[in-house]
Amino acid sequence: MQSAPITYLDHAAATPVANFVVAAMQPYLTDQFYNPSSPYAPAIRVRHDYETAKAEIAAVLGVKPDELVMTAGATESINLIITSVSGHVVTSSIEHQAVLAAAATHEHTFVQPDANGSINPESITQALRPDTVLVSIALANNELGTIQSLKDIAMALEAERERRRIAHEPMPLYFHTDASQCAGLLDLHVSRLGVDALTLNAGKVYGPKQVGLLWAANYVRLQPVVVGGGQERGIRSGTENVAGTIGFAKALTVADQHRKAEAARLHQLRDTLRARLEQAFPWAVISGNPKKQLPNFLHISFPGLDAERLLFALETMGVLVATGSACAANKGTRSHVLTAIGMPPEVADGSLRISLGKLTDQAAVDRAADCIISVVRAESQRVGNL
């Protein structure tokens, strides 16, 4: 049935593990399989290689290796930071389900984005309470690709911290970001982002699934979600994922080295695709923030059409795109992100999320444009939209 070659345009949902990453991991599955907590030299070498991998990751973030906690993906990382704090949590209504669900276990305020999916720092300031302990805003939204002005939000939080200092209020205020969609595309240096804690996911950057991390500055007191043998400084027990962490380090460092060139390449490909679709369908709605947008993201809506029908028609031609985030079990419900930015239902229901990546070249973009134009035209005629 699936005879067409695959044109994969859903890198935001999952990325293939790069061959050099598989090659880096493999020795730690087979020959160097030792438990890094064992006391003999071959295990100590494994421990050393594990710590070296953490140091490589730390260098990309500009942090200390012992401030990293390796987790089984971004969701656990997000849960770890949010369940570690006691107090009011501020986040936005367009965050990943993991942030929304973990924040819902606290007193919380969900700030609303603007129509582009941007979070106004002023709206964060308004949501702050004297007992607010954590603000969590993703560096880039995982449906729209809108990049947030974390530095401006950080300044707003610094003003509140200064108020608390003067008022002798001891309540800390931490700033966390999920940067999972941004590795290999944006600068992840935490001091330039202005955050106190950061989540990353190897599975979005050509590393293995179920590998992620939480960085938290040493003044953020973490509380373990999982207790036991005391690994990861007691914050996250369980035998370490040596192969996964080494694969993550390789994937992240290589992606970061090529970040500027790859971002520029994807930016140009994305703009080509967008231009072709805009030309063919002037009535289509492009969402996100045109001035602050992930270079590999294109969110486009065809009002009056059914995105699922488009998706399946495209799939028969080998073109794989998304209607929204893959990270939700409740399929068939309307995206909470599109609802939050005030998109009318008839627009939201005709929305495609197209995300480019390493598998995307000019031929892929040309092919995708041809197929999308053909499918949208056919669907438009079918429903009498044209």
Place this chain on the structure above:
Amino acid sequence: MQSAPITYLDHAAATPVANFVVAAMQPYLTDQFYNPSSPYAPAIRVRHDYETAKAEIAAVLGVKPDELVMTAGATESINLIITSVSGHVVTSSIEHQAVLAAAATHEHTFVQPDANGSINPESITQALRPDTVLVSIALANNELGTIQSLKDIAMALEAERERRRIAHEPMPLYFHTDASQCAGLLDLHVSRLGVDALTLNAGKVYGPKQVGLLWAANYVRLQPVVVGGGQERGIRSGTENVAGTIGFAKALTVADQHRKAEAARLHQLRDTLRARLEQAFPWAVISGNPKKQLPNFLHISFPGLDAERLLFALETMGVLVATGSACAANKGTRSHVLTAIGMPPEVADGSLRISLGKLTDQAAVDRAADCIISVVRAESQRVGNL
């Protein structure tokens, strides 16, 4: 420095991923990398293969696939079942740190084993309270290799359940076991074990690290430790570890198929090793339950000697053994298991845990025996023990 060929006798700490397991995983890292929650056919095939792997695991346990929750290892699995319940928890003082630490977050009673590390069902009965909700006892102890009579404990619990039924007390009473050390050695069929919940770990059975599972019968109400996208029936959010689960299924099913022959092979090798060491050192102390012992475990103590010195001397000869569990960050402290069975400190401090496995053959056992005999003789002479 490490020029001798390695004789690995610490399979209880970690096992190499079998080559056929790596081969089974690899396609799901690279070509079949799709997010199993994505809606297009290639992702649906990945979802199908993931579910098939869970069904293969379920068949080994004799359970329904949708009663399995895949986790990042045994520690998370143990935390998931213990944090899911509200009430008094009964476990033993020789359990894995993950059980002890998670139980410590509840009201709890730690029952004491006998000198062989066996848990008397009567001691469990005595520890039960009207508000006891969970009993957790490992199928085999991870330091001594003592196999517990779970069926007898299950009968004791059934008597308490019957009492509660008659008294119209609604408090449930669940029985959980960590069987991580037993895959590929013992029958894991849960109805024959008599448990309501079971933990397994791929990393102990020639599968990948950081892959585990919790089976819980459908009448056990689990509470998520990690919230988010709602994967694993809402119990454990996060993009599924497709490659890891497929590797786990392959490792477990193959190990279970060869279980009887492999257990017999290891039993004979272990007995050969034990006989040689007993002959050379009649004063050595063999621990565990000789009638109910994992076939690959040998726990031997050399009173008056320092196990760490033995371990490092053996390491220079390429023989890798353990002094205790690798799963604890606090090295250099005396094993809580040996303390609990009442072993005097001067015996405990001279203890080696030797665990055989796929990497062990007759030549390895002969070599290990030669080396251990030589090292123990030298150390004994050094300290004037002989």
